[in-house]
Amino acid sequence: MKYIPSIGIECHVQLNTHTKLFAAVGNDARNAEPNTLISPICLGLPGTLPVLNQAAVDKAARFAFAVNSRPEKHSIFERKHYFYPDLPKGYQITQLSQPIVKGGHVEIDPPAGGGGQTKIVRLNRVQLEEDAGKNTHPDGKDYSLVDLNRAGTPLLEIVSEPDIESAEQAKAYVRELYLLVRYSDVGDADLYHGNMRFDVNVSVSKDPNKLGTRTETKNLNSFKSVEKAVEYEIKRQTELLENGKKIVQETRGWDDAKQKTFAQRGKEEAHDYRYMPEPDIPPVELSEDYIKDVEASMPVLPRQWRERLESLKLNPDHIETLLEAEVEDERFSYLPLIEESIKDKEHAKFLANYFVNIEIPMRRGGKVDEDLKDAVRAEIYAEVYELLKSGKLSSTSAKSLLTSLLGQAAKPENIEKFAQEQGYIQVSDEGEIAKIVEEVLGENPQAAADVKAGELKAIGFLVGQVMKKSLGKANPELAQRLIKKQLDI
């Protein structure tokens, strides 16, 4: 009998509020010198008190809707005590008994092309809490350095139920969380800077109704490491059990270089955090009106985009690429442009196709002009589409034309004229193409013979040769017709 893995994931997301959770101090520490984003409150100086940042509550409330839940009308903060140099007050202000979001779920789609059903991962809770600072230990020195820029940054801790059953699902789950965070504009989710971190709880059991002993692998900071750490733990635990050994409940770390988890701290070394209600912060009370307003302000979420684009029957990978690209750079949007033209399916598909294959890779490479406005892009695509539809552009030259247009902020007054001048317009002059066809047939007698013998597959090769010789400008349909004509078939 097989061991069934059960995986629960805790995710910490830094909120992209302007200021910290309890102090009016800048929150984006990515490019700040150490200890420049601090105040008496962040330092935990005597006499200081936390004042809750309403913007963080707003973000948490938004996220509740992103994960199919609603914010709680009444929630409280609590203190979690431990001593560590990056924790100035000696306690972290967090939520335990009455978090701001209870329940909810995240839907993850089956892997592309793999069939299967949408997976529901239930959430236990989403809570607001403050981040700690950062300790660094300079090599060969007998001291450590503490940077408190991050101390007090608002975090959402998203705790799932152990509903995830594989490493692949774990990866899909954290990726979906990433999208939800970005779409609801809760955080920047800049994984490189540790804006989003994951702890994975893994256990395996033969009994589907009973969880095995779990381990918690902490501080993973990429989708890949989540996948790999889960995969490693499932394998490690299964092997231990198959060899008659026991799983030790413990906290483990992830060694990215060795692609292995390693033991850090046993259960008996676990802290007693001596939680208590935070007396300095009154309970958070949200009115029904407030909650309704937040709900009404929610943007279109990834799952809704997937539904909206369903009728286009796009390649699922393309949809995912578009979903990711949409939130990579706020200057460029894709999905709303596609949706605007969804009545003209061919046009919408054209957009999706050219976004995925041309513009998004270009933009990721920094080659799309940053000043190009969405409205101008929409016009460019509309005109290029017309030229393509009318046969004036081949798909190859449409790509080249777009590449050239997207690289400059100013749109040429007349795109067709521009395309003409730049030599992108398709040659539909029969005489000119007939000449090229003649040459190609002469150079490829075997292929010509094959086509004549009824092997029509070879005709594609010949059309390709014509396109190549015409530098992509030949109208391929015309080329095919002329090949057939010249070969008398």
Next chain:
Amino acid sequence: MSQWGSVSSLVKDVQTRKRTAKELVQQSLKTIKVNEDYKAIIATTEERALKRADEIDRQIAQGEDAGRLAGVPFIAKDNFLAFGADTTAASNILKGFDTPYQATAIERLEAEGAICVAKANLDAFAHGSSTENSDFFATHNPHDKTRVPGGSSGGSAAAVVLDMAPFALGTDTGGSIRLPAAFCGAVGYKPTYGLVSRYGVIAMASSTDVIGPLTRSVEDAALVLDVMAGKDEFDSTTIERGKEGYTDLAGNLKGKKIGLIKEYFDGLDEDVKKVIDAATIKLKKAGAEVVEVSMPSLPLALAVYYIICPAEVSSNLSRYDGQRFGFSAKDVKDIDESYKKSRSQGFGSEAKRRIMIGAYVLSSGYYDAYYKRAQTVRTKLINEFKEAFSNVDFLLGPTAPSTAFKIGQNTDDPLKMYLTDIMTVAVNLVGVPAISVPAGEISGLPVGLQLIAPQKKDRELLEMADKTEELLK
């Protein structure tokens, strides 16, 4: 008779240039010096105080508005963060802490022209009822040097009674303003929880800490409260000030219904009882209706307080870890040793005792049995007070079960020391306002009368206390 007169008359003198702010500050500093051996003061802020006095005098000379407390010197308990001297909370672990910001209460007083001249002694971190727990030295009672001034705001109460300044600031977590006021013969006002910002005051037990004045009269207390009271963006537990403010006290004793707290009179010291009874008779004669009120859970208040308070203390004192400010132990090999040694050497025994009790009642497995149960009883107390106030306007009782005791008398028995707070702690757990006014003396030692009002009825309480004070003069 005081050398100062009322705060409002002083302000008038300064504003009409009859006296200068500088003269007042110098007079205050001189009185502090003369009474040095009472050890009420940890440090003066002389240099800064004189500079501020010059500034106030300049403003007045130029016809500017120097504020409602223009030129009035005051003394702050040394757990208020204030410029001009270190803020120590009378603890070794904070010795040498030079604050980069000031408490909201200090800022508001300064904005109205008041001048902080000194920092008063206290039980370290306000843990105590006698000011003997100061890590530096004990303060003496102005009426009898062999006795304690009460605590933890003992330095502030003694300073006011010794005429060192027209008023002083204290903090009251379980009675720390009212008790020393009673022991020293001052007026001590504990406002409704949240009426005065706690920002910049070293926290003891956050859910019961309040800030208030120690004065020579109810009128002075009301004026100082009026300047400090109201919402503060840096303390989210603060509440709006009352619409009518707290000055120009009027009111009438006639028809007021006062409840004598039965539980506070059961087994009370006969002499204290006599003083309170005499005061009660005067109140009745003045037209107040006096009835007996019982709150059955009241005897549990002390036990509840000594669970909740240490729990919050243990948490609030976590930040004193020797890493960023204050005392840090030398010769340590790693961070754990630094924590242990800094805290072992930096904290006094009462702070350690409360940290241990607090950590214990919050630890897993004990939380429900202690902390949670204590909170349940606290809620019960709140309801019993509400119930009592549905029948009476004010509650009345003694502030303390005895007069000031001898220095050293209770130091070996923490439980006996804790019992000093038996009549004051319930008010803090419930969050209602209370005041201690001098009611008489026993063998030359003052006795305090405590009046308690419903939440946010601070103005009504001050009016009542003002009239009572007049009666008892």
